[in-house]
Structures are given as structure tokens and as C-alpha cells.
Amino acid sequence: MESFGDILVGGANGLWWLYEAVISLALAVYGTVDVVLNPVMSTVLSVLNPIGNVLGDVVYGAMSVLPPAWGLVIISAITGVVMLFMFKFTSNQQAIVAAKDTIKANLLALKLYKDEIRVTFISQWQLMLGIARLQWHMFKPVVIVMLPMLVGLSQMGIRYQWRALHTGEEAYVHVYLDEPLAHEVSLEPGSGAEVEVSAMAGESDYAWRIRAREPGVHTLKFQVDSETIEKELVVGDGLERVSVERTGANWATQLFHPVEALLSSSSPVSRIEIKYPDRVSWIYGSDYWVLTFFVVSMLVALVLAPVFKVKF
Numbered sequence: 580m581e582s583f584g585d586i587l588v589g590g591a592n593g594l595w596w597l598y599e600a601v602i603s604l605a606l607a608v609y610g611t612v613d614v615v616l617n618p619v620m621s622t623v624l625s626v627l628n629p630i631g632n633v634l635g636d637v638v639y640g641a642m643s644v645l646p647p648a649w650g651l652v653i654i655s656a657i658t659g660v661v662m663l664f665m666f667k668f669t670s671n672q673q674a675i676v677a678a679k680d681t682i683k684a685n686l687l688a689l690k691l692y693k694d695e696i697r698v699t700f701i702s703q704w705q706l707m708l709g710i711a712r713l714q715w716h717m718f719k720p721v722v723i724v725m726l727p728m729l730v731g732l733s734q735m736g737i738r739y740q741w742r743a744l745h746t747g748e749e750a751y752v753h754v755y756l757d758e759p760l761a762h763e764v765s766l767e768p769g770s771g772a773e774v775e776v777s778a779m780a781g782e783s784d785y786a787w788r789i790r791a792r793e794p795g796v797h798t799l800k801f802q803v804d805s806e807t808i809e810k811e812l813v814v815g816d817g818l819e820r821v822s823v824e825r826t827g828a829n830w831a832t833q834l835f836h837p838v839e840a841l842l843s844s845s846s847p848v849s850r851i852e853i854k855y856p857d858r859v860s861w862i863y864g865s866d867y868w869v870l871t872f873f874v875v876s877m878l879v880a881l882v883l884a885p886v887f888k889v890k891f
Contacts, residue, residue, distance in 0.1 A: 613831070620830035627730050628837035632820075635734035639818065647818050648862045651739065655872045658731060659879030662724055667889045670720040675890045678716060681709035717891065732872070733837045734820075739868035741821045741855040743813040744791040749775065751854045752810070754801055755784045756847050764803050771797025771812050803848055810851045811839055825851045 642650035685706040692698040744750055756762055764785045768774055776788035789799075791814040799810045811822045822838035827849055833841070842848055857865035884891070 617828075617830050621828045621833060623726075624730075624830055624833040624837070625828075625841065627726070628733075628833060631730045631734050631837060635738075635820065639734075639738060639820070643818065647739075648860070650818075651735075651863045651868060651871055652875055654735070655875035656879045658728070658872070659876035660883060662728065662876065663880045663883060663887060663889055665724050665727075666720045666891060667887065669723045670891070671716050672890050674716045675713065678709050678713035679890070682706060682713065685709060729834055730837070732869075733834050735868060735872065736835065737820045737822065737838060738818050739858055739863050740865050741823055742858040743815040743817075743819045743821055744855065745816060746791055746794060746814060748856075749788055749790050750856075752787045752789055752799065753784045753852045753854070754786075754803070755849045755852070756803070757783075757849065758847070759783060759785055762804050762847055764801060767800040767802070768812075769797055769799065771795060771814055772799070801848075801851065803846070806846060808842070808846065808848055808851065810853065812853060813855075821855050823853060823855055 638654065639650070642654065645653070685702040688702040689699060689706070692702070752766070754764055756764075759780050759782075764778060766774060766778065766787050768789055771793060772789040772791050774787055775790050778785045778787055789812075791812075794815045795813075796819075797812040797814065799812050801808045801810065808825075810825050813819050813821050820838060822836060824832065824836040825839040825842060826832040826836055827842045827846075828844060832850070842850065858868075859865070861867055862871055883889075
């Protein structure tokens, strides 16, 4: 029994070691890719995000007469159609059809000639080549479609993932610095909020508790030494866009928080965050909106693909 227990413990330790090794490798790869991509993607998003903000305000302004759930479904369906056409005109449709025909033919050969070893090996090789060619021809349109789709998703996220503060509701505001205690930091909340708990210094940030006072888009002003830094605060009961963070030039955070101008690289502040509440709904609430979006957009694309003769 002890030997069996030792084997189980050893196996569990081995699996845990493997898990940690995979996570470490994934983080190392991500860190390398992030360093390479950030200068390019951050610059691209600095151009695309303001355009996305304007288009998002126009689209959601037009949808404001509808219930939020219906607006999300309509936008998801339209996105499915747009992505379908983008895929069609950026992909080699004939090559995709040829690759799929190769895959079907070799699957059939494997079934019909399963007793012929030579034919089986050739069919398996051709099958793998067909799958590789199909993936290659799918790669180009997916990459082209991915960036505008991510920008569109970020516009949806700032409306469906979080909601604005209600009048009288409390929230925490955090200013993150490399060395908090080395700087003097103060907050001027303006007319949109009042400070209930003054600055509390943490290991990497200063935090305030504020209470929303009146509806609208307001400006919080932070004095960091001699520098004044602003952060948008939104108070309301509708589907207002919400900027949770004002960030620096990092493409990943720029995707999630596209509204406000980037913090200067020379500023001691790395980011400013307001802890907005999650939006509650099984359809368009926090995290659920992503599921609704993908289900509706993919269903629309699959249903309309034969109509518009799109192959994928």
C-alpha cells in the first residue's frame, strides 16, 4: 500500500511539474511575442481605437432605442454577415475547395482500401497534406479579419462587460505607480463624485473610495507631483460606454480599454483604474455577451454561407 501510495504521489508530482513547465513555457513564449508585437500593434491600435470609438458611438447611438439584448443580437448578426463577406473576398475559395476535395477523397480511399497497406500510407500522407493546405488557405483571411473583429469586440466590451456607476453608488479608484511612496498623489473629483475615503497607499498603488454624485461623463484629476493626469468617470443608468482603465502603450490593454488617450511613457503612472460594477444579464451581461455574440454571429455566418457561396 505504501508503494502504491508513493507511486500515486510521484505521479501527481510529475503531472504538477509538467503543468508548471507548460505554463512557464507559455508565459515565456507570450513574453517574447509581446516584446516583438507591442511596438507595431500599439501604434496600429493608437490609430484604430479612435476610429472604433467614433463608429461605436454612432452604431450604439442608433441602437439606443432598442433593448440592450436586441441591440446585441442585431449587431452580432450584422457582424456575422460582414465577416462572411470579408472571408470570401480575402481567401482563395478555389484552393479551399480543392483542399477539401483532397481530404474527402483520401478519407474515402482509407475506407475502401483499408486492407492495402501501400494505399493506406499514401492516403494518410495525402490526407495530412490536404489538411495542411486547408489550414494554410484559412490562415490569411483569419488574420485579416481578426484585427477589425478585435477592435469591434473591444467596443462591445466597454458597453456590455461593465456598467456606469449609479448616482449615489460607491467605487474604488486606483492609481498604479512603480514607486508609490516616492510620489505625492492627490485627487480632485470634480462635480461627478465626492471622495469618501482619502488616498490609501499600497505596494504598487494609491486607492480612493468615491461616491458618484450626478449622471454624465466627468473628469477625475490626479495631481502626481507636478503632473496633472485626467481619468474619465461615467455615471448613468443606460448603456453608456465605460472606460475602466487608462493605460500606457501596451497593445493588449489597449484592446480591452480603447477609450482614453494613452499615458505618457515618461509618467510615473502606469495605469489608472476605476472598479466599475459588472453588468448583470444572462444575455448581454458580463462575459455572457461574448457567448451571445459568437453564437449569433457564427449561426448567421453558417446559415448564409451557402446562400452567398462562401467556402470554409
